[in-house]
Amino acid sequence: MSAFETLRIANTALGAHQVWLDALAGNIANANTVRSTDQEAFRATYVVFDPRGDGGVDVAGFAQSDPEGRMVHSPDHPLADADGYVRLPEIDMSAQMSQLVMAQRGYQASVQVTKSAQDTYTAALQIGAR
Template sequence: MGAFDTLRIANTSLGAHQVWLDAVAGNIANVNTVRSTDQDAFQATYVIMDGLEDGGVDVTGFAKSDPEGRIVHNPEHPLADEDGYVRLPEIDMSAQMGQLVMAQRGYQASVQMTKTAQDTYTAALQIGSR
């Protein structure tokens, strides 16, 4: 492993966790998005990551939740059909909050790894300059 591999690996992790945070934020922001029953529900986005042979991580794709969502009786809503139903996304808020915590912790760990590697490299350079 080269001298700067730690920084490169941490950087891949930072990028992947940022994508994960963005996806979870979008899901949470749209948990109450109402659509008419003749439209698809908002589809939550789930990030698919894969480890790389060199120790990094890569976002390899995205998965979407079921467009059927759930049908809810809400006759006062302007998008309600003639029977009073609307379509909401099938998003479990507690699961999204768990995903948010994991993504935040992963991002924080990557930031700390980057800082530690930078401090180590700086100290090594100072030793060499004496």
């Protein structure tokens, strides 16, 4: 595999991991978003990936969590209904944090692959210049 091919594949991975990190950041930031029971809950975003036939990965689209969320009894909350319930998103923080670690590690690995491919290409140019 050429250095350019390695860079192309690593670039698709960098982009995909960045989108994943952005989606996770939004989910984590809104995990405690409270809405009244007559509104939809915050909908967590999940990235759907599609492997390329020639290497690399694309973001195929996004999936969202259930708008029903979960009902929580919180009678003192200003958005509580007559029965004392509010709506929270259905976000599993432990799953989000696990995915965050995976996305960070994948991004870091893609950066390292990019750096190695650039170093290889630079070394080849230096050999050719002699």
